[in-house]
């Protein structure tokens with residue numbers, strides 16, 4: 555499920571992005587990944603979202 559919007563998915567679609575923060579995997583759906591690509595790439599903590 556998407557860590558940001560809570561969108562559920564069966565398995566993890568290849569278009570989703572996996573971000574590892576504090577040794578925990580977070581998955582983001584296509585829309586959220588695109589909207590937060592800059593933040594993900596700079597490895598910002600997602601807690602502020």
Ligand SMILES: [Zn+2]
Nearest residue numbers: 556559583586
């Ligand atoms: Zn999402």
